[in-house]
Amino acid sequence: MRAFVRALPWIGPALVLIALVVLFPIGVMIGNSTRDISQSGVDRGGVGLANYAEVFAFPYFWPIVGRTLVWVVVVVVLTVVISLALAQLLDKAFPGRRLVRMAVVVPWAASVVMTTLVVHYGLEPYFGIINAFLVDTGIISRPEGFGWTRNPGTAFAWAIVVAVFVSLPFTTYTILAGLQTVPGETLEAARIDGAGPLRAYFGVVLPQLRSALAVAVLINVINVFNSLPILRVMTGSIPGYDADTVMTMIFKYMQNQHRIDLASALSVVAFGLVVAIVGVYLRVVRPLEEA
Numbered sequence: 001m002r003a004f005v006r007a008l009p010w011i012g013p014a015l016v017l018i019a020l021v022v023l024f025p026i027g028v029m030i031g032n033s034t035r036d037i038s039q040s041g042v043d044r045g046g047v048g049l050a051n052y053a054e055v056f057a058f059p060y061f062w063p064i065v066g067r068t069l070v071w072v073v074v075v076v077v078l079t080v081v082i083s084l085a086l087a088q089l090l091d092k093a094f095p096g097r098r099l100v101r102m103a104v105v106v107p108w109a110a111s112v113v114m115t116t117l118v119v120h121y122g123l124e125p126y127f128g129i130i131n132a133f134l135v136d137t138g139i140i141s142r143p144e145g146f147g148w149t150r151n152p153g154t155a156f157a158w159a160i161v162v163a164v165f166v167s168l169p170f171t172t173y174t175i176l177a178g179l180q181t182v183p184g185e186t187l188e189a190a191r192i193d194g195a196g197p198l199r200a201y202f203g204v205v206l207p208q209l210r211s212a213l214a215v216a217v218l219i220n221v222i223n224v225f226n227s228l229p230i231l232r233v234m235t236g237s238i239p240g241y242d243a244d245t246v247m248t249m250i251f252k253y254m255q256n257q258h259r260i261d262l263a264s265a266l267s268v269v270a271f272g273l274v275v276a277i278v279g280v281y282l283r284v285v286r287p288l289e290e291a
Helices: 002-032 050-057 061-090 097-109 112-122 129-136 152-179 184-192 197-208 210-225 229-235 246-255 260-285
Strands: 035-037 043-046
Touching: 002 035, 002 260, 035 260, 050 061, 050 260, 061 097, 061 152, 061 210, 061 246, 061 260, 097 152, 112 129, 112 152, 112 229, 152 210, 152 229, 184 197, 210 260, 229 246, 246 260
Parallel strands: none
Antiparallel strands: 035 043
C-alpha cells in the first residue's frame, strides 16, 4: 500500500485520464441503457432491462451478431496471413526496399473514409475504374450487369477487402519488428541441422513471433470489431439489415431512429462481445506464454 501511495504522484495523472476517457463514458453508456430516453433526448425514467430485451428480440439481431463475427475473423485472419508474407519480404535486402517500406505505410496514413470512397466509386457500374477493369479482363460480362455496392453480399465482401488493405501496414510493421528480434545464429543453426526454408520458418521464426502476433491480433480484433466508416460507406445505401454488423446497427439506432437508449444497450452488448472474443483468444491461444 505504501508503495502505491509513493507511486501515486507519478501514475495519478494516467489514472485520472483513464477515469475520464474510459470509465466515465462506460458508466454513462450503461446508465443510458437502463433508461427510457425519448427521441428528443428527454430522460423519462428507468426501465430496467427492457431495452436489452427489445434489442435481443429484434429479428435481425442474431444474424447481425453472426455477420459481425464473420467480419472480424475473416478480416483479421487475412490481414495476419498477408502481413506475415509482406513482413518476410520486407525483411530481405533488395534494391528499393526503403521505398517499398514507405509505400506500405500509405494505406495507414491515408484517411479510411477516403480510401473506402475511392473503392466505392471505382465499383460504380458505368464509370468505375475497378468495374471497367473487371469487364476488360472478362471477369464480368457487362458494366451495368453487376451492382457491387447495391447487393448486400458483394458490398460486404468488398468492405472486407478494404478493411484488410487498411489493416496491413500496422500488422506488417508489428511483425517486421518481431522479425528483427529473431537471432541470426538460431536460423543458421537450423540450416546446419538440415532444416529447409519452410521448416526453419515454421519451427524457428514463427514461434519467436508469438508476442508480435499477439499484439497485432488483439489490436486488429478490437479495431475491426469497432470499425464503422468502411461498412458505412460500402453498405450504407443498402436498405434493410442484410449487410449490417453490430456497429452499423448502433449507428442506425442513433441516426435513423434516434434511440439513444437502445443504442446504449446494444453498445453494452457489443462491449461484452469484444471482451468475450479477446478472453477466448487469450485463453485458447495463450499468446503471451514463452514459445
